[in-house]
Amino acid sequence: MPDYEYDLVVIGSGPAGESAAVNAIKHDKRVAIIDDKESPGGNCTHVGTIPSKALRSAVNSYLRYQENPITPELKLGQRVQYQDLLKNVSDVIKKQVSMRSRFYTRNQVRYYYGEASFISKNELRIRADGKTSNQITAKDIIIATGSRPYRPTDIDFTHQRVFDSDTILHMPFTPRRLIIYGAGVIGCEYASIFSSLGIKVDLINTRSRLLEFLDDEISDSIFYHMMNRGVTIRHQETFQSLETREDGVCLNLESGKSIRADAILWCNGRTGNTDTLNLDSVGIKANHRGQLEVDKGYQTNVENIYAVGDVVGWPSLASAAYNQGVAAADTAILGDKTHYVDDVPTGIYTIPEISSVGKTERELTAAKVPYEVGRAFFKDTARGQISGQSQGMLKILFHAHDHSILGVHCFGREATEIIHIGQAIMKQKGKANSIHYFINNTFNYPTMAEAYRIAAFNGLNRLK
Template sequence: MPAKSTSAKPTYQYDAIIIGTGPGGEGAAMNLAKSGKSVAVVERHDQVGGGCTHWGTIPSKALRHSVSRFIEYNENPLFQMENQSSNLTFPQILKHAAGVIRKQVRLRSSFYDRNRVEVFAGEASFVDAHTIKITPPTGPERLITAETIVLATGSRPYRPTSVDFNHPHIFDSDTILSLQDDPRHIIIFGAGVIGCEYASIFRGLGVRVDLVNTRDRLLSFMDAEISDALSYHFWNSGVTIRHGEEFESIEGLPDGVILHLQSGKKMKADCILFANGRTGNTDTLNLASVGLKADSRGQLKVNAKYQTEVSNIYAVGDVIGYPSLASAAYDQGRIAGHAIIHGDCPTQLIEDIPVGIYTIPEMSSVGKTEQQLTAARIPYEVGRAQFKHLARAQIANTSVGSLKLLFHRDTKEILGIHCFGERAAEIVHIGQAIMMQKNGGNNVEYFVHTTFNYPTMAEAYRVAAMNGLNRLF
């Protein structure tokens, strides 16, 4: 009798290779490593952390923190002395951001070391579905293999080919961190999250800011009252906002730039920050060799397990698009790791993902907006608390802002939480914790019947809840 044929399982160097060390890559790598899998990560830069640590979330929030404290100092009556003037420049606050980045890199590097994850520096590209070629900055190329590949390559600023980003006065949200001058006037093209955050930073430094918005209002995905509050705050602080504009061209000058708009307007400034969209980092991966194709924005399609059309290749984070948040990317990485280990994915991202926008003041929200609830014909009521009425805000001299609770008129279930003001991104999580409760635990009356420390910003929940409940009849 002929012998039965057996097909041996291929042998790979690693159980998994993660491409990218941002939040998504880190989440996947740590989950897999802690489950006993052999893991390698490939990072195109010489330090771990990805765009989040080096060019995105961490540096921009560090810059924002420095400027916010500077504004508080200048507005505090204790420090308003005669004939005293204080100035802060963009290069100065970059030093603080650089210190934070160094601390983050050391911390994140220790995670890989402790969990025995091997880190390779270089550009990664596919040879086949199980083989990755690493091209380091110096030295020979090498090939590594794994049963599973996770793409966590992140995104980069969108760069139209017609714009000369090599010009010394034209920046994107990555290269703006190399700005060594102290501009008197900056144009920011693109009024999304990044554009609004940098508008706050530069205006806080006393720079004249023109914010050009391609849409008809700022941050239209936010609750209208909250985004209107930001618009008013920008207007009141001297930011010029131009809505509904598209750029025709950007002309670089020896001493600045001229922005030509399709409407015929021309704007001149010392420099321009082009912050209109992002592109997934997939163009150098040689996706064609494994039968994958990114869309026009460089993004990949995945299923509920973050699995691409090739069964052993997964993708998480900005490279798959929405919600494009560092917090969500880390969770996506962990969920993908669980699916790789167990073959299923019982855990999913929460339905109501909180959004934090680090303008000055901050904006944050979770759940539905008034506009969404009205369109869905859900009967709701509104409870509001103005920060200027809170003792803690008066003590801290941070009285700008408010908290808004949206809750169902009949069940009193919290449907949305929207906050504008200092520490908004922290404050929103108090309400989120109640909003996530099941079996009747999600009820706006919780905030009336609990006891808050006094004075605190958390007290805004009690004030807003009572305000809203008093509207019922």
């Protein structure tokens, strides 16, 4: 066998790359990570999930303070500045980088700073600051380079009033009015964040409803709450052109509408970071969005090269990426292809947030599955009343005959935490997967978990 420097090299230090590297270390392999950022964490830590969720948390804290009757002085029209909220973002990023750096030191993972590209299927070139700094060899290679916002060529993203989901984290001013083009997950998250700060938001949706992959009732709820926050939502609109000037922008739509604002945030899709990898040298082709095709073991068409995370497309979630990285390392080291990640909860960090797992009512109706619905409104829970979390709902879909849980959908504060209780029961086998669990077992009181008991009684009472 050739004497490679490393058993495994991972390109990218985000959630997928980190979990792959650490898993390989646990199997006593020689491991290295290459990343084009000087400090670890990948796009997730530096420009994606972590900073956007830290920003959302800061906005939520501001809202709680503003809505608390103990602090009426903030109701006199005082506005928080966007730049002040970004200080919290910077602090969280520093903590994440420090923690992840300790991971690599403790596990003896070699970290290379630079941009990686293939020389052959076992050789990589690393360029840092425009210069070749290293060439390394590895038995197996995992591509975990993440993604970046899609940028159409006819939009000038260098303009001071034009942003994407990366650069918006460095916006140097607080706009009075903001256009967000694209009403997917990222667009909706930022629409709720900025509207909560009192900024007028025009949300441009190319489809007929918001987040149409969600249960219809949940989709309607986020639509209502955004409208209530002052967001103007424009459905079935298509980009035509963008005019920019020193003090603002004008978005022209195919429908003939022209919308003016202080700035625009473009949130219409993402592109896999694969264009600099020199994939042609190893016979791998990316699709038009820079994504790679893999099998159930995250193996590409080249036997020793794997891909995980955003570069393989769906579900493009940090939560799934961690498991994908572990699965790819297991395939490379053990030949184990049994851990394909295909069932994950949805977490959308709007204000209020959304989370779901399993089937929607539309899907169950189309499949002609007899089901019933149990609902609990947060305003009817003791914890919701105590904490002021009156907005929100938990919804359980269960089989009308055997009472097995088919789907759980939650809208409201802490929805992404609450969902895991339902997920855990739904994943049980046989009779253990039953809505009766929430009636036959005792939960702490008062907690938001009380919503499961209320929803269970509500649903079962419909059957009587």
